[in-house]
Amino acid sequence: MEYREFGKTGAKVSVLGFGCMRFPLEEGSKEPKNIDEKTSGEMILRAVEQGVNYLDTAYFYHDNESEPFLGRLFERTGIREKIYLATKLPLSLVKEEGDFDRFLNAQLERLKTDHIDFYLLHCVNRKEWEETIPQCKLLEQIKGAKKDGRIRHIGFSYHDDEELFRQIIDAFDEWEFCQIQMNYVDIENQATIRGLEYAASKGLGVIIMEPLLGGKLASPPENVKAALSPEKTPVEWALDFLWNRPEVSLVLSGMSSMQMVEDNVVYASRSAEGMLSKSELEMLEKARVEYIRNSLVPCTKCRYCMPCPFGLDIPGIYEDYNHTAGNGKFGALRSYEKKPIQADQCKACGKCTKVCPQQIDSAELMPKIHERFQEIRNEQKPG
Ligand code: SF4
Ligand code: SF4
Known part of the structure; x- marks a missing residue:
């Protein structure tokens, strides 16, 4: 396993993190809450054995069952001590000041632990940033939770636009890390590749989610596949695009089978900053353009058309x-x-x-x- 410094936190994290939102389900079930705990537990243990030291869950994952499952696994196996545990405040359920403590304490109980290593405000968007967060005094409270030891490091996960992303980073000195969606197709979406660089330049550890665009880059359309050299699988190319960047601390993968764990661990062990050549990066850019070609509108977001005289974005x-x-x-x-x-x-x-x-x-x-x-x-x- 390869490890990287996690911003200024002092932690060294494995470049591959285990996303706990796509566990296999019990046979015949389509209900996310019915986690196949035996197989999922074995997958986590195998990943940890191979050096993965970061587990990422959230209050909502698997219809609220991901955290309790992990709590049971920790009690049974003792692996809590071997990993960094990340979970998230369910911001969309927070309505009043007391909700912060209510959720955090419930999460500690669910996870059978006395502290969360990395605690995130889940999916901060403009409305929450401008309303819920100040109204419910969440930044003050998250600082307090760090002080009293219930959490170790403060971060946020994000899906809104680049402008707000920078604003959020600049507005609060206590951010230590953030989690953004990024993959070789999404470089101009959400926080964008410039946002990634900005966060890292401010000393934040950066976690990448959706490295495979919700699985779409694992088995991409034929024209995208044809643009990628067969020397690596589409998954490895997609992950390498991220690991190549020095700004990326770790890449989360929501692994749903033992094979995925085995493959991803191998890919992670081969990763390095600056690992891709200029021509490989050009190849991935071509694959991105091919992917966009399949979209309803093949807009590459080059913005040559802007501004529109009538104000349309x-x-x-x-x-x-x-x-x-x-x-x-x-x-x-x-x-x-x-x-x-x-x-x-x-x-x-x-x-x-x-x-x-x-x-x-x-x-x-x-x-x-x-x-x-x-x-x-x-x-x-x-x-
Ligand atoms: S010019 Fe405008 S519409 Fe055309 S690809 Fe660029 S951003 Fe999209
Ligand atoms: S008004 Fe319509 S056609 Fe004209 S620049 Fe704007 S989007 Fe394009």
């Missing part, structure tokens, strides 16, 4: 629209609804299409996109 609207293709259509709608100027405000001036390297015809697409979001909005309404 053109690449942002295409990103939301592309997300409607998977399971995330209601999340995409929420993001779309936050946009002050929506696709129906396109005046078909054609300025963007003239400069777009992908020749995306916004005048034609924007009204259709708006219509599609109206449909999704209607699907949400009961009855």
